Amino acid sequence: METDTTIPTAGAPLTEDGVRDDHARGTEGGEDGVWEELVTSALLGTDRRVPARLAGLPGTDLPGALLDAAALHTVRRRAGLRPGPAAPPPEPAPEDHRLPLPGAARRRLDQLLAGRTAPSPAGRRGAAPDLTELLPQWLALANERGYQAPAAALPALLDAARARTDLRPQALRLAGPRGLWLARLNPEWRFALRGAGAGSSLPDPGDQDGVRALWDEGLFAERVALLGAVRTEDPAAGLALLASTWSAERAEDRLMFLDSLRTGLSGTDEEFLEEALGDRSRNVRATAAELLSALPASALAGRMAGRAVTCVGLDRTAESPTITVEAPHECDSAMQRDGLAATPPAGRGERSWWLGQLVEAAPLSCWPPRFGGRAPEEIVALPVADDWQAELHAAWCRAAVRQRDAAWSRALLGSPATPPATGPGTSSLAERAQLLSTLPPEERACWVGSFIAAHGLSEAFQLLGVCEVPWAEPLGGAVIDALDIAREAGSYPWSFSGVMGLAERCLAPEAARQLESLTARPEEAEDISPGAGGYWSEAFQRLVSTLRLREAMRAELTAPAR
Structure with missing residues (x-):
């Protein structure tokens, strides 16, 4: 100047x-x-x-x-x-034809984005709801009902998505095309133009010319989002799109594209995945083998079954039927081509490592004939010789999760009342949570509710995380009863802060009525922790007010727009 x-x-x-x-x-x-x-x-x-x-x-x-x-x-x-010379004006923002938010819902969004909560004494959370934790649920509800974000709220919405990656998919969906238009004008919001944000401007999967143009000319994130969208709509078309440029893609890109085939995976993908077993990238080969093993009728699954049944069988000479295990003595080139990693991680024996991979990749349907027609529950209940039970059951757990086999998952989970250390399949809470994810939502909630009733909340946090929201009965009642028992036992509520946080987000709002009686401050006995009763009263007050706020949010999002 x-x-x-x-x-x-x-x-x-x-x-x-x-x-x-x-x-x-x-x-x-x-x-x-x-x-x-x-x-x-x-x-x-x-x-x-x-x-x-x-x-x-x-x-x-x-x-x-x-x-x-x-x-x-x-x-x-x-x-x-x-x-200076005048800059060219930006292009007009695109139209967003979705429904405008009702007035009360607009005001609620402003409040949630601001994250205003009542100050709590002595640094405690207090009895006021944590609004920032309710924002993800509000966004999901608004998107389910097809609303658009108010134009004035877009900057705050993009700022919130920039600060919290867990908000991005739902926040960018609500922001819609105008949010993407605005993000192009501010470098701090460029994240919206990558990954999930790019999906908001994808062509319709039925628009063949638009799909082809973006696939040939788009950024990598746009191409990944496009392939996922096409696979969701038409798996065969998505496979054809990927196959058309597969040989020219970089190895790291091939890995991401191949992972998109999990959507709509079926036998029609087998030929392509078999060819990918010969890929020059080890990670691509491993992913292709994993996807093929999730197809029990695939040729790779058959090869794995043939290997696995030679290693695991029934010892008919024992006094009672017993499973005997003879782990592989080598990992040959054919096994490695089918996805087995030859080198075990540190501290793991080679033979047990190879056995686990074989059993995990073998179709679960191969085991009943191998064990005389026994059902999964009967097979899992059989004793295993030479301390191979933990290794064998862990591999069956991984196979049940990979193949989404509910029958084997039930067998490996066993009764929820059985102590975890003596259960039929696994005592690992992480593996139990994965097995539960294969069950129908109602059965999952019932199993976890019974587990909590039998064993309390101390080991239930991971299991609660895989249950459908809002928690169905009897799960919600079991959580409330267990919290009440913990309160009466005299422990402090922060020992269960993780479960309380989940309850605020996952309990059905109708449970507020059941919790009302727990908000009163009880008289403290001499043998309980000092001040515990007051802390529990405050925690239950916060839980009740959060549930009522969630109920109000839901009502506001169903009101007619003004």
Whole structure:
């Protein structure tokens, strides 16, 4: 930028305010030199450094004269700027034809984005709901009902999505095409143009020309999103799209594209995946083998079954039927091509490592014939010789999860009342949670509710995480009863903070009525932890108010728009 004025220097005529004016004579050092001189004097003090333009001025108020000179200099710089060329205006924002939010829901969104909560004493959470934790649920409900975000809320919505990656898919879906348009104008929101955000501007899967153009010319994230969208709509078309450029893709891109085939995976993908077993990338080969093993009728599953049944069988010479195991003695090239990793992780024996991979990849349907027609529950109940039970059952657990086999999952889970350490399949809570995910939602909730009733909440957190929201009965009642028992036992509520947080988000809002009686502060007995009753009362008050707020949110999102 250029200026049409200069700043006074020493020796120039004085203006009415006592500052020398050399506008007509020019300034030594230029405008930057003037400003640096004033700044230096301000930093060091006018008693140590007097600007040349102020030297010899009448009076002694040098600090005031310095400020006057700085103010005059600032005004002149601003007034003397020549306007630059006008930037082209941005393209108009696209139309969003979804429903506008009802008035109450708009106000609720503003409140949730602001994250306003009542201050809590002594740093505790207090009895007020945590609004930031309710925002994901609100976004999901608004998207289910097909609403659009108000234009005024888009900046705050994009800021929230930038700060929390867990919010991004739902936040960007609500923001819609206008959110993407706005994100292009601010570098801090560029994340919206990648990954899930790119999916909002994808062509319709039925638009063959648009799909082809984006697949050939789009960014990698756009292509991944496009392939996922096409696979969801038409798995065969998605496979054909991937196959058309497969040989030209980079190895890391092939891995991501191949992972998209999990959507709509079927026997029609087998030929392509078999070819991918020969890929030059080890990770691509391993993923292709995993996908093929999830197809029990695939040729790879048959090869794995043939290997696995030679390693695991029934010892008919024992006094009672017993499973005997003979782990592989080598991992040959054919096994490695079918996805087995030859080198075990540190601390793991080679033979047990190879056995686990074989059993995991073998179709579960191969085991009943191998064990005389026994059902999964009967097979899992059989004793296993030579301490191979843990390894064998863990591999069956992974196979049940990979093949989404509910019958084997039930067998490996066993009765929820059985102590975890003595159960039929696994005592690992992580594996139990994965097995539960293969069951229907109602059965899952029933199993976890019975587990909590039998064993309490201390080991139930991971299991609760795989249950459908809101929690169906009897699960919700079991959680409330277990929290009440913990309160009566005199423990502090923060010992169950994880479960309480889940309950705030996952209990059905109708459970607030059942919790009402627990919000009162009980009389504390001498044998319980000091102050525990008050803390529990506060925690239950927060839980009740959160459930009621969720109920209000749901009602606001079903009200007619105004």
